Amino acid sequence: MIKNLRVKNLGLIQEVNVDLNDNLIVITGETGAGKTMLLSAIDALLGKKLQPSLIDEKSQALVEAELDFSGADLQAKAKDLELDIEDDGLLISRSFSKDSKTRNYLGGRSVPASLISEITNDLIFIHGQKDQMHLTKPNFALEAIDRFGENEHLELVQTHRQMQKQWRKQKKTLEELDAEVESKMQEKEKLQQLITDIQEVNPDINEDDVLKNKINNLQNIEKIQSALSLAINLSEGPISSQLNELQRAISILNQNDPEFILLNEKVSDLLENFKDISSSAVLLSERFEKIEDINALEDRRSKVNRLLRLYGPTMNDVLENLENAQLTIAKLNDPGSYRDELLRNLSEIESNLINLSKRLTENRTDIAMKISNAVTKELVYLMLPDAEFVVSLKTAPALSAEHKESGVETIDFLFRSNKKLNLGPIAKIASGGELSRLMLAIEVVMAKTKLDSVMVFDEIDAGVGGKAAIEIAKRLKSLSSKTQVIVVTHLAQVAAFADQHLVIEKRNDKSSVLTSVKVVEDEARRLELSRMLAGLEGSKSALQHADELLALASGGSR
Numbered sequence: 426m427i428k429n430l431r432v433k434n435l436g437l438i439q440e441v442n443v444d445l446n447d448n449l450i451v452i453t454g455e456t457g458a459g460k461t462m463l464l465s466a467i468d469a470l471l472g473k474k475l476q477p478s479l480i481d482e483k484s485q486a487l488v489e490a491e492l493d494f495s496g497a498d499l500q501a502k503a504k505d506l507e508l509d510i511e512d513d514g515l516l517i518s519r520s521f522s523k524d525s526k527t528r529n530y531l532g533g534r535s536v537p538a539s540l541i542s543e544i545t546n547d548l549i550f551i552h553g554q555k556d557q558m559h560l561t562k563p564n565f566a567l568e569a570i571d572r573f574g575e576n577e578h579l580e581l582v583q584t585h586r587q588m589q590k591q592w593r594k595q596k597k598t599l600e601e602l603d604a605e606v607e608s609k610m611q612e613k614e615k616l617q618q619l620i621t622d623i624q625e626v627n628p629d630i631n632e633d634d635v636l637k638n639k640i641n642n643l644q645n646i647e648k649i650q651s652a653l654s655l656a657i658n659l660s661e662g663p664i665s666s667q668l669n670e671l672q673r674a675i676s677i678l679n680q681n682d683p684e685f686i687l688l689n690e691k692v693s694d695l696l697e698n699f700k701d702i703s704s705s706a707v708l709l710s711e712r713f714e715k716i717e718d719i720n721a722l723e724d725r726r727s728k729v730n731r732l733l734r735l736y737g738p739t740m741n742d743v744l745e746n747l748e749n750a751q752l753t754i755a756k757l758n759d760p761g762s763y764r765d766e767l768l769r770n771l772s773e774i775e776s777n778l779i780n781l782s783k784r785l786t787e788n789r790t791d792i793a794m795k796i797s798n799a800v801t802k803e804l805v806y807l808m809l810p811d812a813e814f815v816v817s818l819k820t821a822p823a824l825s826a827e828h829k830e831s832g833v834e835t836i837d838f839l840f841r842s843n844k845k846l847n848l849g850p851i852a853k854i855a856s857g858g859e860l861s862r863l864m865l866a867i868e869v870v871m872a873k874t875k876l877d878s879v880m881v882f883d884e885i886d887a888g889v890g891g892k893a894a895i896e897i898a899k900r901l902k903s904l905s906s907k908t909q910v911i912v913v914t915h916l917a918q919v920a921a922f923a924d925q926h927l928v929i930e931k932r933n934d935k936s937s938v939l940t941s942v943k944v945v946e947d948e949a950r951r952l953e954l955s956r957m958l959a960g961l962e963g964s965k966s967a968l969q970h971a972d973e974l975l976a977l978a979s980g981g982s983r
Contacts, residue, residue, distance in 0.1 A: 426493045426879055426909035427470075427549075428514055433487040436462040436479040437931065437940035446925035447493070449905035452913045453920050453957060454929030459940035460913050463929065464551070467881055467911070471549060472542025475521045486521040492548065496877040506540070508532040517541060551881040552864040566836040570792050570816060573871055578788050585781040586830045592778050595771045602764055609757055616750040619736060623747045626728045630740055633733065636726040643719045654706075664699075672696070775824055782823045785832050793818050793836070796870060803866035803900070808893035809859065814866070815839040815848055838867070861885035862897065869900045872907040879909045886916040894918035898978070917957040921974035926950050951975070 432441045437459050454460055462479060469475055469488040480486045494503055495513035503510050509532035518530040519541070529538050571582050629635070675689045729740075736743045793816035800814040817837045821827035827835075839848040840855050840863060855863055861882050868880055882901070886894060898919040904910055905924065914920055926945050931938060945953050951971050959967035 426877070427467075427490050427911075428493050429489075429491040430466065431487070431489040432463070432466045434481055434484045435466055435475070435486045435488065437938060438462050438466075438942075439939050441942045443927065443942055443944065445909070445911075447909050448924040449902055449922060450909070450911045450925045450927065451920045451923040452911065452927045452929060453915070453953060455931070457931065459929050459931060462940065463942065464881070464883060464913060467549065467551065469519055469521075470517055470541070471545050471551070472538045474525075474527070477523065477525070480521050480523050482523045487518070488521075489516065489518045491516050492545075493877070499877055502544075503532075506531075506544075509534065515544075517545070548877065549879045549881065551883065552861050552868075552885070564831055566816070566838050567831055567834065569867070569871055570789060570796060570836060573792055573796055574788060578792070581781065581785055581788065582831075585778070585785050585832060588774065588778045588781055589828065589830045592771075592774050592824075595767065595774055599764070599767045599771060602767065606757060609753065613754060613757055616754055619750050620747060620754070623732060623736065623743060626732055628729050628732060628740060628743065630744065633726065633729050633740060636722055636729065640719060640722050640726065643722070658703075669696070778828075779823045782828070782833050786818075786820055786834060789832070789834055789836070790818055792816075796867075799870045800863075800866045803869060804863065806893075806896040807862040807866055807900070808889045808896075809842060809862060811843045812859070812863075813841050813844055813848070814851075814863065817848075861887070862889075865897065865900055865904070869904050872904055876908040879911065880904065881911045881913075883913045885912060886914050886919055890916065890918075895977070898922040902978070915957065917954045917971065917974060920954060920957060921971070922978040926953065928953050 426447050427445050429444050430441070431443075432438050434440075441463075452460055452463060465475060465479060466488045470490050475486060475488075491514045493513060494500060494510050494515045499515075500510065503515060508515060511532075515532055516530070518528075519538075520528045527538060529536050529541055531541060531544065571579065574582075672689065672692045675685060675692065732743050733740065736746045797814055797816050801812065804810075804812040804814060815838075817839050819835045819837075821833045821835070823833055825833070827833065838851045840851040840859075841848050842855070842859055851860065851863060862885055865882060865885060885897060885901075889897065894916045895918050898916075898921065901910055901912055901919065902922045912919060912923075920926060927942055928945050929940060929942050931940050951968055954971035954974060955961075955964055955967035958964075958970050961967075
């Protein structure tokens with residue numbers, strides 16, 4: 426609801442600052458006094474621009490409102506948008522200049538007009554000939570009939586919404602898996618080539634180093650064989666002969682002299698080392714007698730190096746890529762149990778979703794019928810006895826592209842003022858006065874619980890009077906028990922039922938004509954009602970009629 430409204434420098438309004446009641450508020454005044462300007466100010470709260478003709482060239486127009494944000498849903502929304510809420514109130518401020526520059530503030534923070542519109546379009550509903558934007562809002566009719574449903578239906582709506590989200594998610598997961606498989610199938614030839622290349626060579630983990638050493642040895646084979654020959658001959662050559670002669674000579678010397686004994690041991694050790702060297706060289710020479718073809722080794726190393734270059738850089742990488750490629754191809758040939766599990770889950774979800782969708786359609790069909798009958802009945806009391814209102818429900822196939830989170834239904838509000846006419850969308854076929862009364866009937870039928878909203882009705886009394894006006898007033902009063910209702914009216918019958926009565930007056934200043942807004946109570950209110958009834962204040966018969974209306978209103982709305 427709007428707790429406070431402040432308007433400054435807007436058309437004939439110099440400044441208005443008024444605290445608003447949370448029930449039924451009526452705005453009255455003589456034709457041309459400025460009621461339209463006050464509605465324009467409320468329009469501005471929806472993020473709309475002001476007409477340039479209402480903005481003075483020398484001063485900025487200002488529209489400010491404090492909205493009641495005490496409701497839990499509104500508090501949560503404010504938190505999501507990081508808006509400052511003070512004493513459960515959200516301050517909206519918009520200033521307009523003649524050059525079309527606009528400044529917008531929410532909770533003291535500068536914001537784009539679109540954010541103000543996002544906040545207020547779900548809170549403030551203007552019902553009039555030119556102000557039915559919410560009728561074109563996506564899912565407006567669907568949300569309206571769901572609001573009419575019982576708690577069990579609302580729980581079904583939420584359960585369906587969650588199940589539809591799971592369905593979309595599961596389908597997306599399956600589609601992504603199939604797309605991944607398809608993408609990898611295109612790489613299958615490359616993976617198969619990798620496997621063939623590596624398996625044909627069948628390399629060992631350290632083969633490159635082994636081949637490198639072999640080739641290096643073969644390139645130095647003559648030097649190696651010459652060195653080994655020297656080592657083999659060491660035990661049989663001149664040096665060994667001389668050492669043997671030295672050993673024999675020492676052995677005939679003094680056997681008790683420690684120094685001779687040590688010398689003899691050293692010569693013996695040296696001879697043994699020569700024999701050991703010779704034996705090792707013989708073994709090595711036997712290995713090098715089996716000389717490999719250096720060309721074959723170099724060809725093999727070339728193949729190994731190609732694998733390292735293509736699938737390396739190390740042989741460990743080559744062998745790991747081989748293993749991964751073999752696993753990937755195995756998965757491609759058989760996607761395995763994961764896809765089967767996805768399909769089973771998807772089938773179960775689809776079965777549940779079809780069932781939920783069917784129940785939802787049955788509920789909504791029943792609700793649509795009840796609303797159609799109830800609103801049509803209300804229209805009789807609102808001076809539209811031959812009118813008919815129909816909630817039209819069309820369904821798309823379950824699990825089709827049209828199966829949304831909200832369901833498979835497309836819902837429209839249809840209307841005809843006479844049963845001889847064809848039904849058509851209410852926003853296109855109803856006149857201004859019919860539209861306001863029709864929306865009143867719809868809102869009265871729909872309003873089952875307290876709402877955090879504002880209903881504004883303009884032209885609702887067009888072409889009616891007498892008993893019809895009383896019926897309109899009673900329904901406005903009934904609706905105001907659920908939500909704040911603001912009504913611009915020319916009818917005293919409607920004004921008499923107000924919880925707060927605002928009068929717009931035009932007064933002549935020395936240099937200009939200005940509009941003021943005041944709250945009237947008690948005697949002042951009696952005088953305003955008598956003016957509305959008789960066209961002048963103070964008429965005894967008009968005052969008596971005003972008293973009768975006030976007594977009727979205070980006796981109960983319905």
